[in-house]
Amino acid sequence: MDSVxxxxxxxxxxxxxxxxxxxxxxxxxPGTDPMLGRVGPPPTAPxxxxxxxxxxxxxxxxxxxxxxxxxxxxxILVAGGFGVGKTTxxxxxxxxxxxxxxxxxxSAGIGVDDPGIRSAKTTTTVAMDxxxxxxxxxxxxxxxxxxxxxxxxxxxxxxxxxxxGALVVVDSxxxxxxxxxxxxxxxxxxxxxxxxxxxxxxxxxxxGEIRWALAIGDHVPLVQFDARDRLSVRDALLVVLDxxxxxxxxxx
Numbered sequence: 432m433d434s435v436x437x438x439x440x441x442x443x444x445x446x447x448x449x450x451x452x453x454x455x456x457x458x459x460x461p462g463t464d465p466m467l468g469r470v471g472p473p474p475t476a477p478x479x480x481x482x483x484x485x486x487x488x489x490x491x492x493x494x495x496x497x498x499x500x501x502x503x504x505x506x507i508l509v510a511g512g513f514g515v516g517k518t519t520x521x522x523x524x525x526x527x528x529x530x531x532x533x534x535x536x537x538s539a540g541i542g543v544d545d546p547g548i549r550s551a552k553t554t555t556t557v558a559m560d561x562x563x564x565x566x567x568x569x570x571x572x573x574x575x576x577x578x579x580x581x582x583x584x585x586x587x588x589x590x591x592x593x594x595x596g597a598l599v600v601v602d603s604x605x606x607x608x609x610x611x612x613x614x615x616x617x618x619x620x621x622x623x624x625x626x627x628x629x630x631x632x633x634x635x636x637x638x639g640e641i642r643w644a645l646a647i648g649d650h651v652p653l654v655q656f657d658a659r660d661r662l663s664v665r666d667a668l669l670v671v672l673d674x675x676x677x678x679x680x681x682x683x
Contacts, residue, residue, distance in 0.1 A: 502571040506593050507671055509560070510616070511600035512608025516658035517576040518560050518629040520600060524560025525574065525663040559590060564668075572668060587615060596675035598621040598667055600658065604635040606644050611643055622674045624652045626667045632657070676681040 460583045509517045513664045560576030575590050591597070597616050609625075616623040627634060627641055634655065636644070642653050654672060656667040 452577040457622050499568065502565060502567075502569055504571055504573055505595055505672070505675075506573050506575065507620075507668065508591060508594045508597040509574055510587070510597055510612045510623075511577075512602065512605065512612065515600045515602045515605070515629075517600050519658040520598070520628075520664055521560045521562040521576045523659055523661050524564050524668070526564050527562060542631060559586070564665075566626065566672075572672075591619060596622060596671040597621055597678075598671050599623050599625045601625055601627045601641065601645075602630065603627050603641055604630070606636075606641065613647060619623060622671070622678045624650065624671045624674055625653060626668065627653070627655045628658045629655055
């Protein structure tokens, strides 16, 4: 087959216009410019502008001034017997929602876990409590609350690793529950402060009597605080920091 043509268009005579050409359909002659369309090459578009990064949204530092360093993390333990207010202490001052591992107390704990006759406690810490508070631009405290039951005592060694000090929370009406915590930190050689939680705003014993009953030396600070009050907890933690700083200075 030499050629194929459409049956709709007749074969053009020699030297004539094809029936399906633009000239035949629109009445234009070869060599003439079309009436519609662009004449000549397309215009040259200007080059895109050079890339410039967007300015930073943060505040700029003065020339030659180094950026501020992050605050120094300090690990502090909040320890004590069962139901003395450790979870309340961490939650009262933490600037974040405290991490707690509270579980409902069941009838299996009757006679084993005794929160005291004045307590309406219905939950207990089964692992630890965690919170943090920024003291200033150079210091931030990370608080770890220990479980109070004796069966969770194996966790204390792990929680105490890397800590610079401890706040031992004491219930003046149940001093027997606080002896294990005091003994633990004395044996570990970790600086600690005994904070007597003022339940209902008062103490069952005077501070001097509590020091004698716990058999702690004069070098161990003994303070009264309210675990529900943020400022009171802050003051107690500042004593722990002062104690840890004093120990670090003497060791140096």
